[in-house]
Structure formats: C-alpha cells, structure tokens
Amino acid sequence: EVQLVESGGGLVQPGGSLRLSCAGSGFPFSSFSMHWVRQAPGQGLEYVSAINRVGDTTYYANSVKGRFTISRDNSKNTLYLQMGSLSTEDMALYYCARVAGSGWFDFWGQGTLVTVSS
Amino acid sequence: EIVMTQSPATLSVSPGERVTLSCRASQSVSSNLVWYQQKPGQAPRVLIYDVSTRATGVPARFSGSGSGTEFTLTISSLQSEDCAVYYCQQHNNWPRTFGQGTKVEIK
Numbered sequence: 001e002v003q004l005v006e007s008g009g010g011l012v013q014p015g016g017s018l019r020l021s022c023a024g025s026g027f028p029f030s031s032f033s034m035h036w037v038r039q040a041p042g043q044g045l046e047y048v049s050a051i052n053r054v055g056d057t058t059y060y061a062n063s064v065k066g067r068f069t070i071s072r073d074n075s076k077n078t079l080y081l082q083m084g085s086l087s088t089e090d091m092a093l094y095y096c097a098r099v100a101g102s103g104w105f106d107f108w109g110q111g112t113l114v115t116v117s118s
Numbered sequence: 119e120i121v122m123t124q125s126p127a128t129l130s131v132s133p134g135e136r137v138t139l140s141c142r143a144s145q146s147v148s149s150n151l152v153w154y155q156q157k158p159g160q161a162p163r164v165l166i167y168d169v170s171t172r173a174t175g176v177p178a179r180f181s182g183s184g185s186g187t188e189f190t191l192t193i194s195s196l197q198s199e200d201c202a203v204y205y206c207q208q209h210n211n212w213p214r215t216f217g218q219g220t221k222v223e224i225k
Contacts, residue, residue, distance in 0.1 A: 035214075045154075045162065045216040062119075063211050095161055103209030104152035104169065108161040112156055 002026040002107045004096050009112030016086050019113055022096030023077040030054075030074035033099040036081050038092035041112070048094070049081065063089075083114070090118045120144050120208050124217035130225045137193040138179035139220045141206035146186045153182055153191045156219075157202045165204075166196060198224055 008020040022034070036048040045072050049070040050059040058070050069082040093111040100106035121144040131137050143152070147196045154162040164173045166182035169189060179194040193200055201224055206217040 033153040043205075044219045045156075045207075047214045047216065050214075059212055078181070083201075100167075102150060103214070104164060104207070105162075106164055106165070110161055 002098070003107035004098065004107055005097055006053045006109045006112035009094065009114045011085055011115045011117060012071065013118050014087055014116055017082070017084045018086065018114060020083065020094055020096075020114075022080040022081075022109055024079070027098070029077035034072060034079045035096075035099060036070065036098045037095045037108075038081075038090075038103075038114075039095070040092045043092075044055070046092070047055055050099075051079070054114060061084045068084065086114070088116050119213060120147060120211050120213050120215050122206055122208055122217035124204075124206060124220050126220060127218070128221045128223065129131045130223045131196050132225045133198060134155035134195050137196050137222060139191040139204055139222075140216050141184075141189040141191070143187040143189075143208055144158070144214075145211075147210035149185065149187050150208055151182075151184065152207050152209065154205045154207065155200075156205065162205065193222075196222070 003025045005023045012018050020064045033052050035050045038046050038048050051070045055072045067085045071080045093113050095111045097105035098107040123142045125140045136222045151169050153166040155165050156162040166219045170182045183190050203219045205219045
C-alpha cells in the first residue's frame with residue numbers, strides 16, 4: 001500500500017525556520033517525482049515546490065522562491081522541505097504528493113500543519 | 119502563470135440530480151488537466167486525469183470533458199457522499215496551478 005506520511009510541522013515564530021519531512025513507503029520512492037502543496041485554513045490548494053526523481057531538478061512557486069528548499073534522500077525514501085523566513089502567509093497544512101504519469105498527483109499524504117505566530 | 123478559474127463557487131443540488139462544474143484556463147493547457155475531490159478533513163483525491171480518464175476506483179457517475187481552455191466535470195447523479203470541494207489543476211506549464219475550488223452541497 002502506498003503511503004506518504006508528513007511530519008515536522010508545528011508552531012514557529014515569524015522569521016523562523018522549519019524542516020518538513022515526507023516518508024514514502026509501499027512504492028519505489030526513487031522512481032517518482034515528488035511535490036509539496038499547501039492549503040491555508042479554509043482556503044484552496046497552492047502549489048509550492050517540486051523535485052525530480054534523482055533530486056537534481058527543482059521548481060518553486062514565486063511565493064517561496066529563495067526561502068524554501070526542496071530535497072530528497074532516496075536512500076531513506078524521504079522528501080524534505082526546508083522553510084525559512086516564515087511569515088503568517090506561510091501558515092498552512094503542507095501536503096506531499098506523488099507525481100504519476102504526465103504530471104498529476106496520484107497519492108497525497110495527510111499533511112502537516114505549520115503555524116506561524118509570535 | 120496560468121490562471122485556473124472555476125465556476126460556480128458553490129453548488130447546492132438535490133440527490134440524484136446532474137451536476138456540472140466548470141474550469142477555465144487563461145491559456146491552453148492541452149489535455150494536461152486533472153480534477154481532485156477533497157472532503158472535509160481529508161487530503162485531496164484524484165478523480166479524473168488527462169481531462170477525461172477516471173482514476174482507479176472512481177465511480178462511473180464522474181466524467182470529465184473539454185480541451186484547450188474549457189473543461190467540465192460532470193456528476194451524472196449526485197450521491198450524498200459526493201459532498202466535497204472539487205479542484206481542477208493544470209500540469210501543462212510551471213507553476214502548476216489550481217482552480218479556487220467548487221463546493222458541492224446537498225440541497
């Protein structure tokens with residue numbers, strides 16, 4: 001069974017940093033591109049970042065470029081999102097998602113909540 | 119950035135009725151259009167990919183159509199378990215972008 005389990009969310013002060021993790025299991029992790037998508041409370045889905053299978057190509061939304069870094073460790077079947085210079089606008093439930101076929105997301109984790117507050 | 123616009127924002131429908139949700143792209147996304155369903159407290163779930171292909175396990179009452187910039191998700195006969203927010207997303211260009219969602223409620 002395919003599983004994606006996010007962790008690392010929590011309360012952080014404005015300007016602070018946080019690292020999210022997404023552990024994959026039940027599938028060959030290194031064979032899939034992975035993405036992060038976030039959802040602010042009561043709001044819609046917002047694309048955040050992407051990384052290819054080997055980790056040498058990444059993409060960021062303009063809203064997080066220069067502040068967030070996506071990476072992966074295929075030996076640990078884990079995806080990461082290092083977040084810095086956090087503001088209240090980054091408060092959201094962060095999902096990791098697996099890319100299938102031509103680029104759509106076939107599996108999503110349950111999300112990890114990031115709260116930014118002083 | 120491609121802007122995805124969904125309409126209506128909210129739809130209130132009686133059980134058994136036909137439901138039509140629209141999604142418009144600000145420029146062509148070819149056939150790289152996907153629909154997700156999100157129920158309260160749950161992660162999104164893929165319903166339709168490549169415009170019209172139902173994902174595994176999705177009931178046949180869900181169907182997708184369209185091309186280029188205009189797309190439609192149809193639920194042929196609404197069931198109570200279909201109450202959810204539906205999002206379209208394009209994966210033709212970077213950044214990948216989502217519509218703002220259509221909430222489907224039972225009348």
